[in-house]
Amino acid sequence: MSDLYALDFDGVLCDSCGESSLSALKAAKIRWPDLFKGSDSAMEQWIIDQMHVVRPVVETGYENLLLVRLLLEIQIPSIRKSSVAAGLTIEGILENWSKLKPVIMEDWNENRDALIDLFGKVRDEWLEKDLSSWIGANRFYPGIADALKFASSKLYIVTTKQGRFADALLRELAGVAIPSDRIYGLGTGPKVEVLKLLQSQPEHKGLKLHFVEDRLATLKNVIKEPELDGWSLYLGNWGYNTQKEREEAASIPRIHVLELSDFSKKLK
Incomplete structure (x- = not known):
């Protein structure tokens, strides 16, 4: 048979985590530019590192954007708009993502389709401008x-x-x-x-x-x-x-x- x-x-x-995390960071900066005014390269590198840890919770690509913003809010209390960010740990994200996701979508007044479109556009742009580095971020x-x-x-x-x-x-x-x-x-x-x-x-x-x-x-x-x-x-x-x-x-x-x-x- x-x-x-x-x-x-x-x-x-x-293993696309490198590319999806970098694309999510780029897209998050477009979607929420004001929130990233207080971040620097060290903070962004910390976020990328943590994205590799929390990647198991992602079912659909746009969730990477939510995770980038949530990690930023965990680190910078002054920008928090989410009711769950205070005291939240990486372990907490891994354990409870299915419950956290609808809460932060509502707290931030976000639309799933709009985030999917933005994530796709950022990837398309990277792919068109620099195919070799986009490919190289995957393995x-x-x-x-x-x-x-x-x-x-x-x-x-x-x-x-x-x-x-x-x-x-x-x-x-x-x-x-x-x-x-x-x-x-x-x-x-x-x-x-x-x-x-x-x-x-x-x-x-x-x-x-x-x-x-x-x-x-x-x-x-x-x-x-x-x-x-x-x-x-x-x-x-x-x-x-x-x-x-x-x-x-x-x-x-x-x-x-x-x-x-x-x-x-x-x-x-």
Whole structure:
């Protein structure tokens, strides 16, 4: 029996945290210029460093902007507009992001679509002005590019990243061309719906179905859908997740916690 792999992008194929953090900082300075008047390069470097720590909470790219601003408010009490920033720690963000996010969106009177558009525009501008430095702020995990190139399985990308950015990185950084109709990016619907779509296509009948993700919450959403019981589920332990999440995943019978070396072998 042949295999179909639905692959998340950020945290499974590509470590994009460097690029997404820098893009979020640029976008945050455009969105909230007054707040950054009190920051300096040391403060901005601290924010970028912390973004690598809190990255596991991000589901969709625009949340990086919220995290940049929240980190700034944690450090500079005088600019706080959020009711949750006082006394908030990095650990607190990691533990409670799903509860914090709607509160700060309301406190700051922000609009999700507007933040998505701004984040996309900042990335597009960087990509157009200086493709090599944009590409260079990303890296594919070791062995991934070859695994994709020589895969015998049928591959789909299922990501909350905007599809054009995933496509550019696959082509320019990994040297891999995946047809655009096999890249399901932001705006194509929740991942559970994409998986339902993929399994319903006549040409996929009889294929073994595999979904590789680095977010435990996403895998748990799949488990809640009885019609997706046919998918084998994997949590990539090299991606944007925490030790606590990896331990929880290991206790769930449906989920296989996957090593990077084993992942590359599976695709071949």
